[in-house]
Amino acid sequence: MRRVKIFSGSSHPLLTDAICERLGTSPAKVELKKFSNGETSVSLDTSIRDQDVFIVQSGSDHVNDSLMEMLIMISACKGGSAKSITAVMPYFFYSRQSKKKSHRGAITARLVANLLSVAGINHVITVDLHAPPTQGFFGKPVDNLHAEPLIARWIKNHVSGWKEAVVVSKNPGGTKRVTSLADALKINFGLVTTDRRRSGMNGSLAGSGLLERMGDYVNESHISDTVDTSPPNGTAAEFEDSRVPHRIRTSPRTAPNTNGASPTSIPFRGLNGYIRSSPLVQSTRVDSASPPTSRIPVQRESVTNGPSRALRLEEEEEEEEEEDSADEYTDGRAREVITGRLVQGHIVDDDAPSPALSTMSASISTLPGDVMGQPQLDGLDPMSSSFMSSTSAFQPDHSALGGSMDAEAHSDDEEEGFKNPELEHTITLVGNVKDRTVFIIDDLIDQCGSWIAAAETVVKRGDAKKVYCIATHGLFGGDSLELMEACECIDYIVVTNTYPIALERVKACKKLVILDISNLLSEAIRRNHHGESISALFQHFPD
Numbered sequence: 001m002r003r004v005k006i007f008s009g010s011s012h013p014l015l016t017d018a019i020c021e022r023l024g025t026s027p028a029k030v031e032l033k034k035f036s037n038g039e040t041s042v043s044l045d046t047s048i049r050d051q052d053v054f055i056v057q058s059g060s061d062h063v064n065d066s067l068m069e070m071l072i073m074i075s076a077c078k079g080g081s082a083k084s085i086t087a088v089m090p091y092f093f094y095s096r097q098s099k100k101k102s103h104r105g106a107i108t109a110r111l112v113a114n115l116l117s118v119a120g121i122n123h124v125i126t127v128d129l130h131a132p133p134t135q136g137f138f139g140k141p142v143d144n145l146h147a148e149p150l151i152a153r154w155i156k157n158h159v160s161g162w163k164e165a166v167v168v169s170k171n172p173g174g175t176k177r178v179t180s181l182a183d184a185l186k187i188n189f190g191l192v193t194t195d196r197r198r199s200g201m202n203g204s205l206a207g208s209g210l211l212e213r214m215g216d217y218v219n220e221s222h223i224s225d226t227v228d229t230s231p232p233n234g235t236a237a238e239f240e241d242s243r244v245p246h247r248i249r250t251s252p253r254t255a256p257n258t259n260g261a262s263p264t265s266i267p268f269r270g271l272n273g274y275i276r277s278s279p280l281v282q283s284t285r286v287d288s289a290s291p292p293t294s295r296i297p298v299q300r301e302s303v304t305n306g307p308s309r310a311l312r313l314e315e316e317e318e319e320e321e322e323e324d325s326a327d328e329y330t331d332g333r334a335r336e337v338i339t340g341r342l343v344q345g346h347i348v349d350d351d352a353p354s355p356a357l358s359t360m361s362a363s364i365s366t367l368p369g370d371v372m373g374q375p376q377l378d379g380l381d382p383m384s385s386s387f388m389s390s391t392s393a394f395q396p397d398h399s400a401l402g403g404s405m406d407a408e409a410h411s412d413d414e415e416e417g418f419k420n421p422e423l424e425h426t427i428t429l430v431g432n433v434k435d436r437t438v439f440i441i442d443d444l445i446d447q448c449g450s451w452i453a454a455a456e457t458v459v460k461r462g463d464a465k466k467v468y469c470i471a472t473h474g475l476f477g478g479d480s481l482e483l484m485e486a487c488e489c490i491d492y493i494v495v496t497n498t499y500p501i502a503l504e505r506v507k508a509c510k511k512l513v514i515l516d517i518s519n520l521l522s523e524a525i526r527r528n529h530h531g532e533s534i535s536a537l538f539q540h541f542p543d
Contacts, residue, residue, distance in 0.1 A: 001025060003083075004529055005048050007073060009057030011066040012500045015090065016056040018518035023526060032069060040065065042072045044080055052529050053082040056521075059091040059475075060500055067093045067112065071119045078120035086123040086528060087116060088521060090498035091444075091473045098131040113137035125524050127498050127517060128443050128472040145524060147472040147496050148177075149540050150515055152184045154494070155439065159468070165437040166190050166464075168429075170454035178441050184540050190431025190438075192454045194342065336432045338461045342425035345418035345449040347456040354424055418449040427453060433462040444473035445495060448480035448487075455489040470494040474501055474514070485509045 005028040008016035013027075020027050029045035055077070057070040070087065077085050097108035109131075116124070117139055124142045129135065135142040155162050168190040169178040175191060182189035341348050418425070438458045445451060451469050458464040467490050474481075474495030481501075484490055485508075493509070495501075496517040506512060520537060527534050 001526065001529055003051045004054070004525075005046065005051050005082075006054045006056065006525070007044075007077075009055065009066060009069050009073065011060035011062075011069075012056070012058045012090070012497075014500070015058065015497055015518060015521075018516065019056060019088075019522045019525065022518055022522040030073070040069050040072055042069065042076050044076050047080070048077055049081045050083045052084050052086070053077045054086045054088050054525055056088040056090075058089060058498060058500065059093050059095075063093055067115075071115055074116065074119040074121055084122045085120055086125060086525075087121045088125045088525065090127045090496075090517060090521065091475075092126045092129055092134070095130040095134060098134045098137075109134050110137040123528065125521065125528070127496075127520070130443055143524060143528070143534055145520055145534075146538055147498075147515075147517060147520070148181055148184065149538070150496065150517065150520065151470060151472075151494070152181060152540060154513075154515055155185065159437065161437060163187060165439060166431060166433050167439045167441055168192055168431065168433070168454065168458060170440050170442060170450050174442050177443065181439070181441055188431065190429065190433060190458075192440075192457055193428050193430075194450070194453065195426040195428070336430065338429040338457075340427050340429075340457055340461045342418070342427045342453055344421055345453050347427070347453070347460050418453065425453075427457050429457050429462050431462075433458050433464040435463060435465055437466045437468070438462075438464040439468045439470055442471050444475055445469065445471045445484075445493070446475040446477045446480065448483045451484060452487050452490070455487060459489040466491045468492045468494055472496050473499045474512075475499055476501065476505070481505055481509055481512070485511055 001023060004023075004025070006016065006020055006023070006025065007030050008027045010032050016027050028048075031041075031043040031045060033041050035041060055070060055073050057066055057073070060066045070089075074085055074087065092109070092112075094108040094112050097106070098110070100107060113134070114137070121140060123140060124138060125145065126142070127145045128147055129144050132144060135144055155165075159165065162185065164187070165185075166188050167178050167182040167185070169175050170192050172191065172193050178189050178191075341350060341352065341354075343352070440451065440454050440458075442451075455467045455469065458467060469484065469490055469492070472495070474493075481493070482505075484493055490511065492513055493511050494513045494515065496515045498517050501514070506514070524534055524537060526532075527537075
């Protein structure tokens with residue numbers, strides 16, 4: 001192409017060479033060096049007057065040096081009277097910091113956009129921004145290209161039986177990307193989500209009958225001397241009905257009156273008066289979240305035969321609860337929802353000990369006899385003590401701005417949670433992957449914890465036969481690439497070459513497949529130079 005200069009930064013020269021080769025040109029000469037104190041020096045060795053300049057610089061392991069180098073190159077081109085300056089950034093710097101993570105956080109992606117604009121860019125070309133709204137940070141045109149057509153074409157040409165495969169998102173935030181690829185391939189999709197706020201103890205005991213009996217036991221055994229023996233406002237039947245909303249009598253039982261008066265409704269109560277519902281039980285009853293639309297008073301006969309009548313009442317209640325449970329869960333789609341326990345980022349058996357429970361039980365044994373000015377309850381079983389003492393330790397995280405949860409902790413925080421041996425996560429798989437190939441999709445691979453967890457879930461819980469971990473940007477921070485290579489549940493790791501990967505790591509990883517993105521970028525540069533539309537770059541074409 002005439003009157004075009006393509007400069008390469010120091011972050012990814014191999015990609016620049018591939019782009020120039022497809023365009024039939026060579027990279028323009030530029031001298032990049034550093035002074036002894038670390039300062040970056042840039043000197044252009046060719047004339048760029050009245051020419052279209054494209055500077056190719058991607059993120060790298062030395063992201064700050066790469067960013068500063070690009071800013072200086074843009075300034076040098078602006079001073080050299082370039083006609084236009086286009087920043088080609090396959091992986092955009094600081095793209096994951098596009099919103100505040102805390103009240104006093106910074107929106108670093110917007111800061112980078114402002115720096116590039118002030119330096120003098122006229123156009124931006126990038127690939128698969130982590131957050132597409134980042135384009136609004138620029139006052140200049142932004143072409144956010146997609147690697148999805150390239151990935152879809154590779155799947156069709158290299159994966160046998162891909163028409164029966166399933167595309168899976170490893171977190172709820174990537175569902176839009178997953179459904180787009182699933183629509184392009186016309187295959188099913190699924191979802192893996194991790195609950196990082198609920199421990200194994202809360203998840204296994206919340207809403208169970210054990211907690212209900214535990215709360216009643218605490219109330220009846222230890223608070224009977226101080227409880228109010230008179231019912232609250234309203235009739236006794238209404239009070240008892242509001243206390244236990246999930247037990248509804250379909251045929252009220254009336255108590256005979258010896259005086260010939262009409263039957264009255266008498267609620268069942270404890271031996272020491274009306275027992276108020278424990279706050280602990282109210283906070284853990286899942287089935288009592290929505291009260292019934294109509295209230296039916298609970299009635300019974302006068303208790304004249306002692307414990308035998310109470311036993312019959314309990315038997316009748318158990319029969320009614322069994323009938324309700326038999327009619328409640330009839331949705332066949334629930335069979336496609338599978339849950340598992342995640343400890344230190346790996347799937348464990350359901351009967352494996354809970355690290356959260358072990359830690360809390362150990363802490364209970366060290367508590368003094370008087371905690372927060374309240375004496376301990378004698379005779380309370382260790383399970384009750386362990387749960388009651390830990391209720392304040394599992395409060396929801398309100399770190400998001402305004403409590404709207406719009407600025408939740410990033411996936412990096414989730415990765416740190418996977419490394420904590422005292423935390424247990426609940427992972428859920430939605431979708432049928434049995435005996436199918438699974439494509440786990442996201443925009444980038446940095447830490448490997450969530451990828452390994454999702455792969456183990458679809459294989460060990462969903463019985464998938466093969467797993468492909470596919471992303472546009474392969475950052476592979478730390479030893480994540482080596483850990484994914486060692487994971488038995490991952491068969492292939494597929495990324496593009498938007499981010500530089502050390503040659504030694506590429507040779508050592510047999511599962512790694514790198515797709516060449518240079519064709520997409522070179523065509524975007526050519527169309528931009530000639531003023532042509534780039535809409536065709538977003539479309540899927542038949543092979």
